[in-house]
Amino acid sequence: MRKDHIKILCLLFSAMAFAQPKKKQSIKAFSTAGRSITVYTTAENSSSKLSETQKLEFTKAEQPVEKEISVFVEPKKQFQTFMGIGGAITDASAEVFAKLPKDKQQEFLNAYYSKDKGIGYSLMRTTIHSSDFSSGSYTYVQEGDKDLKTFSIDHDRQFRIPLIKKATETAGGKLLLYASPWSPPPFMKSNKTMLQGGTLLPEYDQAWANYFTKFIKAYEKEGMPIWGISVQNEPMATQTWESCIFTAEAERDFLKNYLGPTMAREGLGSKKIIVWDHNRDLMNHRANVIFSDPEATKYAWGMGFHWYETWAGGEPMYDNVQKVHEAYPTKNLIFTEGCVEKFDASKYQLWANGERYGASMINDFNNGTVGWTDWNILLDQTGGPNHVGNFCLAPIHADTTTGELIYTPSYYYIGHFSKFIRPDAKRISTVASRSQLLSTSFLNTDGKMITVVMNQSAAEVTYNLCVENKKASVTIPAHGIQTLVY
Structure with missing residues (x-):
């Protein structure tokens, strides 16, 4: 056989060998032997x-x-696959943190974010401009600036950004961070205020979508990678604080016609978009409307939910989470917010508050949830600051008059999951x-x-x-x- 023919055959065999599908690495079977x-x-x-x-x-x-x-x-x-557990760094949490003595600040950071000294949080939520847990309402643009030329996150540099960076450093340099808006700026809304619900005016759909991308890019420029966003915090709640109503159809259309395409166009198509971000009671309807739409669903990573459906006097609707997972198994579920709603200092050590966390986390994980996020990581001795008096409990409180940190049962119950279950675990x-x-x-x-x-x-x-x-x-x-x- 001629040498050139042999060479060609060798090349062909070599190419065929490389073309063979690689065998999947077998997952080592779990065994109790020796454990x-x-x-x-x-x-x-x-x-x-x-x-x-x-x-x-x-x-x-x-x-x-x-x-x-x-x-x-x-x-x-x-x-x-488990994504993580964490809490929200709100303006309120960051302002209270700044008032603590340096040694208490470090104790606090270790308590939440150190895997060895604390409970190893790996997930973080924050707000896009103000929420009720801010000292006042604010946005990142001057009122009326539909072109967003005045966009600036300078407000966040005083308290919130430093805490996010310190938490991330304590966690080993990596925390999965996502953000949610409570309301568009007043000029973009039907009621001309960030408070009391209202709706996004159609003429500002594009400007509001642009606002999300400017926020992400501004935070990332500061060295804080944004994993994802939710479309709107609690879109069916007219609150005395920052709020905005999106019906299922309105959220679907804003997602598919504006937010999704704008994120993709701005090079942010890999960021995750969470829909609903409200209670378990109506989540199935929202899932049906958005996930059944072929254009909207391609932009939706999954659905976020809260636990406040019990305001009406009923029990937590855990089964609704399972039903969404059953109907839309390719969509992810993440618990985006929960807290004990009414502040009462005499209930700092109320054991039922911790049990509420434990029951929710076990049921939510067993129903397909991939991540779980508490609300404020820290509040003061009044359950705030909160600019509309919506004072709540948190897993850790600080008495800013004494510098004392108060650990509640909720902190320990969360820790039984977050300290031991690590990202990428399998349920x-x-x-x-x-x-x-x-x-x-x-x-x-x-x-x-x-x-x-x-x-x-x-x-x-x-x-x-x-x-x-x-x-x-x-x-x-x-x-x-x-x-x-x-």
Whole structure:
């Protein structure tokens, strides 16, 4: 055979070899072999606050009987990829932080953002100009400037931007940051004020879409990458504070005709856009209208939701989250806001407030949610500042007269998830056999399984943690929450 023919054949075989599809890396199967369990506990009427309380070993599991209580974990059944847990850096939080002594500022930063010294937040929300949790209403442009020539984020440089940067540094240099507007500027609205609802005037659709892109570029120029935005905070609420009404059809049309195309045109097409950003009660209708529209849905990364549907006196509508996930499985779900709504200093240590967080997080994750964001990370001894008197509770409060930091049960309940479940973890099938217990599990990328168990009852419960053909007997205190790491 001629040398040139041999050369051609070698090249052909080489090309064919490179053209073969690469074998997918097999995910290493989870096994309990050689693993022990470390249990961390927080409980009412005890000194346990994210405390290591037990070290356990797996033993062979028998068929459980009905009188036993069990938590069943099936590692082979994996679901959504975890994005992160965090809270909102509002103007109020940043202003209170600035009033703290330097040592308390560092303690606060570590408490939220350090994986070792605190609870390891990995997610952050902020506002596009003012919300109720600002000392007053403001925008980034002079009133009437439809061309946005006066656009400037100088207002945020005093308090908010420094805190965002310090939080990011404490978190190791990376925090996933997204932003939400409470209202367009007054001149763009039907009621000519940022407050009391109103709607975006059609002649300002493009200007308002441009405003989003200017905000993103301005923040990124300051070294703060923006992961995404939501279209409108609570678009069906006429509030005494900054608010703006978008019906489902109005949000759909603004997204597909203005915001989505403008983001793409400005080189921001990779940024995520979150729709709804309001309570669980009406989320299914909003999903149907927006996600069923072929043009609008291509711009929507997913749906954000809050927990305030209980204002009407009912229970949290957890099933609505699952129904959206069931109907639109390719869309992401993220909890974008929740807080204990009415400030009362006598309820700083009310245990039910922490349990509200635990129940919501477990149910939301089990229903397909990929990320979970608390509201204000810090408020003062009045539950503010808030320029319309809408004072609330936060997981951490600061008494600005003494410099004291006050840690509430909510902080510890959130920490049972955020400290241990890390970004890119996979949710794992987990079910409790009795209603006293709520549970969820995630498999971290380092191979460690994290199971969170919450006891809603007033009695101590002993349960079996059952993982494949192994089990361990665990005792959880009354009104307690545990994280099991194995």
